[in-house]
Amino acid sequence: MADMVATRVAYGKALEELGGRYGDIVVMDADLSKSTMTVGFASKYPDRFVQMGIAEQDMMATAAGIATMGKKVFASTFAVFAAGRAYDQVRNSIAYGCLNVKVCATHAGLSVGEDGASHQMLEDIALMRVLPNMSVLCPADATSAGWAVEAAYGHDGPVYVRLGRAPVPVYHPEGTAFSIGGSVPMAKGGDVTIIACGMMLGPALEAVGLLADQGISAGLLDMYSIKPLDEGAVLKAAGSTGAVVTAEEHSVIGGLGGAVCELLSGRLPVPVVRVGVDDVFGESGKPAQLMVKYGLTAADIAGAALRAIGMKRDAIRPQEV
């Protein structure tokens, strides 16, 4: 885990690599190519790069038009603009027609840091997940981010790929088996299962260690595919441990936690405690400070695990918040 690589960097590298292999890839950006890391593709394949300027709505609907001509389009900007500002274009021009536009959104979540709430997208998983035809991937590291780009290319239909700004450890060795609708078991445990995605995989791994120190055996799944969800893995985990914690750098409403609760409430109701940002906007600060202030640390996940285990023992005890 020596290397620290931001998922957006892995995205840019994967695009360059795929660009050489597949002539039908078109990449678009809205004046953020040096941040989203599409700049590498742009300089290697300028004829297949479309710079749209600061016009995200126009970019998404233009991407849809390009996709109707048989191209696979990767459209990139910050998550707050991709999923927020251009929501209607993603909905009506891309998702409704099930077109091959891969919305690869970087700078998702609180870890954007100093830019503050206007740029900290905490609702994109919820917004994208509710769109019919849309798949949602949230890779945690460079390995899975690289895979996600290739998977998005190969998938027939729109895909939203959520990418981060900050460098993160490489958790997954090359050759790890990923699939759309899959997950990676990171730890086995009998008392509780933690289901994490994206930036929260690191804190979740750490939480497994904190819990072990207290004699608690926690399983961990890297749920990089949020839609389709790896329902089999979630149901198996819920069945074997009877208590679930979800962890995401996203609002507690509608994201990974929401998806897990929706599944379990109808199929296998067990206590689920969701770790994420409460129903509030973020603020400026160092990413590490923000993760502490908004309850996204390993200790928060471990605390949530203890609460979930407590509820399992006494099912009628209401969840303590």
Add this chain to the structure above:
Amino acid sequence: MSLTKDEKATIVEKARIIRKDVLRMVASAESGHPGGSLSCADIMAVLYFHEMRLDPKDPKDPDRDRFVMSKGHASPVLYASLAERGFFPVEELMSFRKIDSRLQGHPSLKALPFVEMSTGSLGQGISAANGMAIAAKMDKRPVRVYVMIGDGEMEEGELWEAAMTAVHRKLDNLVAILDYNGLQIDGSIEEVKSLTGIPGRFRAFGWHVIEINGHDPDAIAAAFDEARTIKGRPCMVIAKTIKGKGVSFMEGEAGWHGKAPKPEQLEQALKELDGGEA
């Protein structure tokens, strides 16, 4: 190439049939948008029966010309044009807006494969048309892209983003047609949002602007001919039209933007279009 006498007669006749189809569809559905369908019916007739390179027998030919109805509520005139051109049976038009139909209230490319872009949320179709023109240039295909926009639609900010994109990317394979009928749901476009100086706005953006009477087949065809000679920038055909054109009681009435005629009104309208008493 100007229209021959026979070509012109064909287009006039097709426009008349398309208008009748539009009215029957909307009346049958008891909902839909006749006003802005009738206003651009003559332009659609020129596009589908003269201008665009299309083959109903090979509807997915990658080199076909593309049409995007950015003002997606004018779906009736798009469906009628496609059906009359032979893309699907004319009888299917009566399924418009009904359950299990391919003819959705607003065009859906998934529901009806001859629709090139799903539209309905205004301002997006012109971006999508730009995308088609960009991709055609990338692959050096001889495709020309036509996009119909509404004048009220110009109030959407995305339209101006797209207007910049088309010029920046030198999309001389793109022709936008503005159905300038002057009316939107809440009244005249001047009342609703002072859309003054429209040709100048597009010229200032760098478009080649052609102003015509949007009910004159010769002028419409000539505009498309002129557009083909323009290199290095997109063309905007500003077509002055009358909302509800062809039906006396609908002409110039904002109220007929999105209202279906009652059976007796339909009868009257069809009679007028057949040359009967107005």
